[in-house]
Amino acid sequence: MKYLVTGAAGFIGNFVSERLCDAGHDVIGLDNLNDYYDPNLKLARLKRLDKFDNFTFVKLDLADREGMQTLFAGEKFDRVIHLAAQAGVRYSIENPMAYIDSNLVGMATILEGCRHNKVKHLVYASSSSVYGMNEKMPFSTEDEVNHPVSLYAATKKSNELMAHSYSHLYDLPTTGLRFFTVYGPWGRPDMAPFLFTDAILNDREIKVFNNGKMKRDFTYIDDIVEGIIRIQDVVPVRNADNPNTSPSSGKAPYKVFNIGNNEPIALMTFIEAIEKAAGKEAKKNFMPMQAGDVPATFADIDNLKEEVGFKPDTQIEYGMQQFVDWYKMYHS
Numbered sequence: 357m358k359y360l361v362t363g364a365a366g367f368i369g370n371f372v373s374e375r376l377c378d379a380g381h382d383v384i385g386l387d388n389l390n391d392y393y394d395p396n397l398k399l400a401r402l403k404r405l406d407k408f409d410n411f412t413f414v415k416l417d418l419a420d421r422e423g424m425q426t427l428f429a430g431e432k433f434d435r436v437i438h439l440a441a442q443a444g445v446r447y448s449i450e451n452p453m454a455y456i457d458s459n460l461v462g463m464a465t466i467l468e469g470c471r472h473n474k475v476k477h478l479v480y481a482s483s484s485s486v487y488g489m490n491e492k493m494p495f496s497t498e499d500e501v502n503h504p505v506s507l508y509a510a511t512k513k514s515n516e517l518m519a520h521s522y523s524h525l526y527d528l529p530t531t532g533l534r535f536f537t538v539y540g541p542w543g544r545p546d547m548a549p550f551l552f553t554d555a556i557l558n559d560r561e562i563k564v565f566n567n568g569k570m571k572r573d574f575t576y577i578d579d580i581v582e583g584i585i586r587i588q589d590v591v592p593v594r595n596a597d598n599p600n601t602s603p604s605s606g607k608a609p610y611k612v613f614n615i616g617n618n619e620p621i622a623l624m625t626f627i628e629a630i631e632k633a634a635g636k637e638a639k640k641n642f643m644p645m646q647a648g649d650v651p652a653t654f655a656d657i658d659n660l661k662e663e664v665g666f667k668p669d670t671q672i673e674y675g676m677q678q679f680v681d682w683y684k685m686y687h688s
Contacts, residue, residue: 358382360433362466363440364413365389365398367544368481368535370405371581372437377408384431387440388417392447392454393545400686401542418462428469435588438466438480441511444546445485445648448508459511460518467522475528477591479584482516482532484573484616484653485509494654497534497604497612506648516612523610529592530609533584536616536655540577540675541682548572549676552630552638553683561639564623568642571620571652576675579668583615586664604659616655617668629672633680 359376363369364385373385385405389395405411416423418440442448442458463480470478487495489503504510512534519530539549555562592609604612631637645651661667 357434358384358431360384360386360427360431360436362386362418362436362438363481364405365402366439367401367542368538368577368580368584369437369439370401370542371577372439372584373405373411374408375581375585377405377411380410382410383408384412384414384427384433386414386416386418386427389415392442392444397542397545418465419457421465424465424469428473432473433475435477436466436470436475436479437584437588438463438478441481443508443544445506445508446646447546448506449648452507455507455511459508460514463515463518467518467528470528471522471526477588478519478528478530479588480515480519480530480532482534482612483509483512484534484536484614484655485650486513486516486534487653488650493652494618494656495614496656497614497659498602500603505650508648520606520608520610523592523608527594527609530611531587531590531592532612533587534612534614534616534655535580536573536575536614536653538575538577538580539679541678543577543679548626549630549679550683552627553634553680556630556634556636556638557683559639561641562627564627564640564642565649566623566645566651568622568624568640569651570623570649571654572623572626573616573618573620573653573655574626574672574675575615575617575655575668576670579617579670580615583613583660583664583666583668586666587613587660590663613660613663614655614657615660615668616653616657617670618655618657620652620654621672626672626676629676630680632673633677
């Protein structure tokens with residue numbers, strides 16, 4: 357099949373493109389290569405795909421309506437995996453308009469492209485951040501998510517609502533995936549694994565927010581990609597007779613899943629895993645909770661296991677060893 361993968365120079369999109377190319381599909385990888393973080397890392401990720409004749413890179417901004425319309429009309433994609441977004445909870449507090457352009461306008465151009473060109477399945481990235489102030493654990497896709505605590509989270513919730521409206525109105529099959537704290541080799545430099553590893557190896561202190569009293573459902577990149585690859589083969593269908601509409605499914609060809617490790621890790625345990633992998637102890641600066649943060653995340657993945665028979669299971673010790681080894685290689 358022919359796929360569009362947006363965010364192909366990004367962390368998750370790069371690995372998804374690799375898996376699809378490896379399986380023999382034709383992949384058009386889109387990215388705008390913005391400078392939210394070092395574009396050289398994005399270019400280095402793209403070089404990993406040079407070995408594939410069935411991968412084509414297109415530099416294009418999601419908010420370029422005309423460019424996106426031309427791309428969809430010319431390529432006639434079978435499926436779209438939409439992973440591009442302006443990322444980062446804290447950055448959204450300082451630069452809200454970047455999120456409007458990329459995450460809202462960008463989602464609209466994707467939906468319009470899919471609608472007008474008969475795309476058979478749109479899979480798109482949501483986020484665990486949509487759970488916001490929810491206190492019930494684990495976070496379930498059957499829970500209402502109406503209290504986001506950052507604009508980033510609000511845009512991801514909006515993406516799910518936009519997708520549902522297109523599924524309902526135009527019979528466009530859509531599946532949203534709420535990712536839980538993705539980490540691993542080639543990961544983003546604005547995320548804790550990279551920031552902590554970089555600081556520890558270079559003898560700088562790390563900022564430990566909420567005085568270390570945080571838990572995160574850290575999910576290894578290979579598990580995230582496996583979930584995406586399996587889910588994109590499960591195309592939602594309209595079910596007009598479904599009496600049980602819920603936040604994650606209903607009558608329209610629309611689904612939402614969590615992809616998380618289903619095992620929250622205490623922040624201090626996570627730091628210990630980095631220390632062990634790096635062979636050095638961290639200098640810790642304990643700080644209060646930051647705006648937009650939540651104390652814990654924990655994924656209920658029952659519907660993921662039921663639908664595709666898959667459960668992420670990579671342990672933090674193994675995952676962080678892989679990340680630290682990559683970090684040393686990349687910066688050598």
